[in-house]
Amino acid sequence: MAEGAPGLWIEGALVMPMDGGPDLPGATVVVEAGRIASVGAPDRVPPPGVRRVDASGCVVLPGLVNCHNHVAMTLLRGYGADLPLRRWLEERIWPAEARLTDEDVRVGALLGCLEMLRSGVTAFADMYDHMDAVADAVLESGIRGVLSRGIIGLGRPWEAALREGEALCRRARRDPSGRLGAMIAPHAEYTCPDEVWAACLAVARREGVGLHTHVSETRAEVEECRRRRGGATPVRFLAEIGALEAGCLAAHCVHVDREDIALLARPGVAVSHNPISNAKLGSGIAPVPALLAAGVRVGVGSDGAASTDVLGLWDELRLAAWQQKAVREDPAAMPCATLLGLATVAGARALGLPAGSGTIAPGAPADLVVVARSGLHRTPAPEPAASMVYGTRDSDVVLTVVDGRIVMERGAFPGVDHERLAAEAARRGARVLADV
Numbered sequence: 001m002a003e004g005a006p007g008l009w010i011e012g013a014l015v016m017p018m019d020g021g022p023d024l025p026g027a028t029v030v031v032e033a034g035r036i037a038s039v040g041a042p043d044r045v046p047p048p049g050v051r052r053v054d055a056s057g058c059v060v061l062p063g064l065v066n067c068h069n070h071v072a073m074t075l076l077r078g079y080g081a082d083l084p085l086r087r088w089l090e091e092r093i094w095p096a097e098a099r100l101t102d103e104d105v106r107v108g109a110l111l112g113c114l115e116m117l118r119s120g121v122t123a124f125a126d127m128y129d130h131m132d133a134v135a136d137a138v139l140e141s142g143i144r145g146v147l148s149r150g151i152i153g154l155g156r157p158w159e160a161a162l163r164e165g166e167a168l169c170r171r172a173r174r175d176p177s178g179r180l181g182a183m184i185a186p187h188a189e190y191t192c193p194d195e196v197w198a199a200c201l202a203v204a205r206r207e208g209v210g211l212h213t214h215v216s217e218t219r220a221e222v223e224e225c226r227r228r229r230g231g232a233t234p235v236r237f238l239a240e241i242g243a244l245e246a247g248c249l250a251a252h253c254v255h256v257d258r259e260d261i262a263l264l265a266r267p268g269v270a271v272s273h274n275p276i277s278n279a280k281l282g283s284g285i286a287p288v289p290a291l292l293a294a295g296v297r298v299g300v301g302s303d304g305a306a307s308t309d310v311l312g313l314w315d316e317l318r319l320a321a322w323q324q325k326a327v328r329e330d331p332a333a334m335p336c337a338t339l340l341g342l343a344t345v346a347g348a349r350a351l352g353l354p355a356g357s358g359t360i361a362p363g364a365p366a367d368l369v370v371v372a373r374s375g376l377h378r379t380p381a382p383e384p385a386a387s388m389v390y391g392t393r394d395s396d397v398v399l400t401v402v403d404g405r406i407v408m409e410r411g412a413f414p415g416v417d418h419e420r421l422a423a424e425a426a427r428r429g430a431r432v433l434a435d436v
């Protein structure tokens with residue numbers, strides 16, 4: 001925790017606490033030593049030296065949690081449009097990724113971290129290569145990251161990748177900032193032979209961390225798995241090998257049946273719903289209302305910038321709502337308040353963030369965002385939750401706080417020259433994609 005962080009008073013906002021309690025109009029959020037000290041009417045005057053923020057006309061919301069990302073893929077942003085998943089991976093993404101250096105990944109990851117902070121994301125789960133460089137970017141940007149080294153066992157040596165994943169767990173455990181977490185990441189059922197899964201599970205159990213993996217993203221993936229495994233779906237496979245009990249962050253879960261959903265409702269399992277990536281790659285629409293009805297823990301993720309383009313979650317929330325309402329011809333299929341909960345408190349639990357994360361309540365870690373409600377595109381806004389989901393743009397986020405520290409204020413990032421960084425990322429991205 002940020003013990004030395006200066007105090008912060010955010011005054012006069014409409015606070016949406018996401019802790020089950022009502023919205024609090026005209027409230028003051030007092031932040032001390034990295035935690036929320038009080039919410040509502042303060043019982044004292046601000047002490048000298050404290051930073052006071054006039055948030056009248058704004059909403060204060062817990063920071064959003066992006067549950068599935070490959071953040072350094074900003075260097076490949078939008079690359080390989082209009083291809084199906086397997087061809088997109090094999091013909092475009094994997095050849096380009098093979099060219100990435102540690103420094104490419106650090107620059108791309110830092111760009112992605114700043115983009116997320118700009119949009120109000122305060123924590124994310126990541127899976128990629130060169131993860132020490134991603135961890136460096138997390139620490140430099142001020143965001144929280146639950147990181148994992150992606151492990152692919154098909155035609156590649158995987159043992160070294162697993163050792164890197166193990167080392168990342170040790171680094172996260174020892175990191176004094178408290179903003180790094182780790183998981184073990186077998187990429188998917190179809191990219192990891194059984195021996196890789198067994199080795200990943202053993203390491204995850206030894207390190208006391210969960211697994212982060214891609215599950216049932218496309219119909220073809222599920223059909224292929226059933227053919228190879230005597231009818232077992234990817235979810236059933238994970239259950240059979242004990243991966244669900246180990247704690248599992250399952251990205252996508254688009255093509256899941258009733259039996260799969262019952263298995264995903266087990267404690268320790270969380271699903272990352274990534275609607276834009278699933279739509280752009282033509283993968284389908286995850287049955288989120290059925291998952292929620294069965295008690296599955298669901299968060300929202302962006303996936304990498306090559307398949308989603310934009311790493312903030314506001315567009316994801318809108319699409320998550322629109323898809324379910326339209327397909328089911330039911331405007332109540334995905335309520336606004338539910339979506340805000342998925343993006344905050346449910347996402348924080350999915351990532352195993354510290355207790356209280358994803359809420360604005362005394363004692364909770366001070367990860368929060370201040371969002372202006374005054375833009376032309378959202379005035380007037382008689383229903384705040386609806387306005388947040390359907391009306392918010394990244395540029396409406398005026399302040400992002402992680403661990404009690406201001407890490408983004410009106411588009412600027414303390415200590416980071418984001419324009420120079422963007423130019424560097426563009427130069428490196430062009431080099432990586434040249435003559436792939």
Ligand SMILES: [Zn+2]
Pocket residue numbers: 068069070214251303304
């Ligand atoms: Zn992914």
